[in-house]
Amino acid sequence: MNKESAQPKGSVAFPEGFGWGTATASYQIEGAVTAGGRKSSIWDTFSHTAAKIRDGSNGDRACDHYHRYLEDVDLLAGLGAPYYRFSLAWPRIQPDGVGKANQEGLDFYKRLVEALLVRGITPWVTLYHWDLPQRLQDQGGWPSREVAYRLADYAEIAFKALSGQVDHWTTLNEPICSSLLSYAQGEHAPGHRDPLEAIRAAHHLLLGHGLALERWRHEQRDGHQFGITINLEPIVCAGPDEADRDAARRVDGITNRLFLDPVLKGQYPSDVISDLAPLTDFGHVFEGDLEVIRQPLDMFGLNYYHRNWITAGDPRSDRFSPGTIRVGSADSVVVDPGLPTTALDWPIDPGGLTGVLTWLAETYRMPPIWITESGSAWNDRVDGDGAVHDSDRIAYLDAHLRAARAAIDAGVDLRGYFVWTSTDNFEWALGESARFGLIYLDYETQRRIPKDSYRWFRDVVARNGLAD
Ligand code: FCB
Numbered sequence: 001m002n003k004e005s006a007q008p009k010g011s012v013a014f015p016e017g018f019g020w021g022t023a024t025a026s027y028q029i030e031g032a033v034t035a036g037g038r039k040s041s042i043w044d045t046f047s048h049t050a051a052k053i054r055d056g057s058n059g060d061r062a063c064d065h066y067h068r069y070l071e072d073v074d075l076l077a078g079l080g081a082p083y084y085r086f087s088l089a090w091p092r093i094q095p096d097g098v099g100k101a102n103q104e105g106l107d108f109y110k111r112l113v114e115a116l117l118v119r120g121i122t123p124w125v126t127l128y129h130w131d132l133p134q135r136l137q138d139q140g141g142w143p144s145r146e147v148a149y150r151l152a153d154y155a156e157i158a159f160k161a162l163s164g165q166v167d168h169w170t171t172l173n174e175p176i177c178s179s180l181l182s183y184a185q186g187e188h189a190p191g192h193r194d195p196l197e198a199i200r201a202a203h204h205l206l207l208g209h210g211l212a213l214e215r216w217r218h219e220q221r222d223g224h225q226f227g228i229t230i231n232l233e234p235i236v237c238a239g240p241d242e243a244d245r246d247a248a249r250r251v252d253g254i255t256n257r258l259f260l261d262p263v264l265k266g267q268y269p270s271d272v273i274s275d276l277a278p279l280t281d282f283g284h285v286f287e288g289d290l291e292v293i294r295q296p297l298d299m300f301g302l303n304y305y306h307r308n309w310i311t312a313g314d315p316r317s318d319r320f321s322p323g324t325i326r327v328g329s330a331d332s333v334v335v336d337p338g339l340p341t342t343a344l345d346w347p348i349d350p351g352g353l354t355g356v357l358t359w360l361a362e363t364y365r366m367p368p369i370w371i372t373e374s375g376s377a378w379n380d381r382v383d384g385d386g387a388v389h390d391s392d393r394i395a396y397l398d399a400h401l402r403a404a405r406a407a408i409d410a411g412v413d414l415r416g417y418f419v420w421t422s423t424d425n426f427e428w429a430l431g432e433s434a435r436f437g438l439i440y441l442d443y444e445t446q447r448r449i450p451k452d453s454y455r456w457f458r459d460v461v462a463r464n465g466l467a468d
């Protein structure tokens with residue numbers, strides 16, 4: 001994963017019909033957490049637990065999108081992008097995660113989908129973007145195999161209700177976050193720090209993906225397209241020694257290949273299995289699971305933010321200690337590459353995007369790839385003239401689009417690019433302290449103000465490319 005390319009300036013055209021869009025997630029935008037029969041998710045519980053969210057906020061209101069979706073859909077229409085990726089809230093559709101559907105929850109998504117279609121926007125559904133019904137967590141959560149079967153039931157309910165209008169369906173968003181970050185690193189709901197739970201959770205998420213796809217394929221008609229979104233953090237070895245190379249390999253294995261290989265090849269990477277041997281014998285993987293997980297995909301969603309530079313750390317430290325960078329790699333160190341950074345101190349690293357796209361295409365038999373998230377957080381503010389001048393976000397997007405175009409030039413079958421995100425929202429453990437949107441949100445008044453980047457992206461979409 002190391003092909004970089006500095007993209008020259010100049011105008012850049014994208015292939016005809018390129019899929020422009022924006023992306024959101026239910027818990028980050030909807031608010032209205034008790035409306036319409038919705039019950040608690042693990043994120044409601046977590047965000048209401050002291051000291052879990054950086055600024056002490058929670059998603060009770062977020063963008064109040066549940067009530068203001070028409071205004072939001074109008075803003076999307078003003079952007080002119082043909083796609084809108086959003087997730088369904090499991091606790092709205094099946095409040096306890098089991099049993100029959102909650103019609104009021106389904107009706108909300110029917111109204112939303114209708115509003116999108118009327119405005120010529122294609123809805124792109126993510127089934128699961130982390131808001132597990134709390135009741136299922138109480139019964140063991142993702143470390144329990146049972147939850148994979150519950151996801152499949154939920155997938156079928158959602159599909160039966162919405163598949164007449166919605167053609168694009170993805171199962172999971174970023175399974176690494178709902179497994180390792182959530183059950184070993186403690187940073188996301190439910191905030192556990194148990195490496196074994198995390199490895200089991202990863203497998204059950206992937207199994208749920210496969211089972212959900214089986215249900216969808218069973219029901220599908222012509223025109224439906226199915227996939228998954230996985231986030232990749234390409235790993236760069238940042239030290240000269242064999243120990244550094246081994247640390248980089250281990251972090252890459254647990255971060256990227258642990259998810260890609262089962263989904264795309266039907267196997268766990270053998271080096272990751274041996275890395276994790278002190279922790280687990282993979283006895284939680286039953287015969288036949290990997291065939292279920294490896295399903296034909298019509299599209300692959302890639303979320304990309306930046307690479308990570310890794311060296312070996314103190315060899316005496318415990319690789320399996322929880323709460324550190326990755327299960328089985330807690331002895332490795334993330335190094336600052338010295339690149340310019342966003343407001344979250346994330347490296348601005350468009351070269352890594354070209355690199356990861358070409359690496360995917362060379363390494364796996366890939367279906368068409370869609371970048372289902374790419375974006376950046378900045379300390380946006382409303383200026384004296386009432387506008388939000390977010391030139392840093394524009395420069396970031398411009399650079400990443402040039403990097404995406406370079407991958408297309410190198411032969412990658414890249415079909416679309418969705419900006420994370422349309423409106424500033426509840427950014428998980430960072431709460432309301434990180435603004436990623438093309439539209440500024442005044443969290444108090446709920447006023448939406450399109451930023452400069454909104455108008456810039458509208459022009460990119462209209463032109464199907466970048467100006468000089
Ligand atoms: C991704 C998540 C998305 C948002 C962005 C910034 O990991 O999928 O919900 O938090 O990061």
